[in-house]
Amino acid sequence: MTERTRRFPTQARAASTVEAILDATFQLLEETGFETLTTNHIAARAGVSIGTLYQYFADKNDILAAMAQQRAEKVRDSIAAMLIEQPNLGSVRPIVRALMNGFEGSPGTRHALLGALFSKGDEVLYRHHELFLAAIAGKAQLDIELTPERAFILTHAAVSLLRASAAEQDLALDPEALEDELVRLMEAYLAALRTA
Incomplete structure (x- = not known):
């Protein structure tokens, strides 16, 4: 053997x-x-x-961080695949939905997982941002020029807002309404970029 x-x-x-x-x-x-x-x-x-x-x-926080990292990688990879397969999506809704559903579970579970993901600092988001850009580089034919600043806004805006919504559970935000508002935000930004 x-x-x-x-x-x-x-x-x-x-x-x-x-x-x-x-x-x-x-x-x-x-x-x-x-x-x-x-x-x-x-x-x-x-x-x-x-x-x-x-x-x-090492401890329960280490387990939560591993769970969160695993979920974040799946979300990142699925969004990259979407953009490569259909670079000019009619709507950003599938992307927003992937971000929202990537951390499934109750609000408390999502809060615990997102907290664990960012427990070592915000550089986690930076690493995922860089890996996402590397995954789509030369493969996704987008209808906008993706400058570093634009990529930063697009990758950080929705994630940061979703992180805040998980942390502020007392607001009891309706997930469907939140999804609609995130789509509105992202589509307005993309529309402005297309006419710039």
Whole structure:
């Protein structure tokens, strides 16, 4: 048996264990919220020992950050694919919807995940911004010139507003109305760019 063959099951098991931990964390966040979430509860729900959990994650915030990063990557990749496949979308609604639905769950869950994503600072958004631009470079044929300033506004405006809406849960913003307003904002900016 080759070394590669011996390692693969271990890697697959490790990936399966990590996914079980992430799934258990999401379930517990939805059921009981962030305040009562503990690594012991997560390990029990995932069906792993607490020692196994600590082999992969330092604490519950580390788990939340991994969950948030995973979701952010999926959103980023799906939006890049949209722009590459259909560079001149009739509306930005699919992009706004992808951003809004990328962090599924209750408002409390979204707040916990977005908080964890940005817990190491706002450079997280910068890294995703750079990776997004690299993913579409030379592949997406957009109908506007995407200068660094315009790309900054387009990638940061909606994300920053969604982050604020998750943090300000007392406002009880209606998700459908918020989506409509974000679409209006982004489409007005794009329309202004097209006539500039």
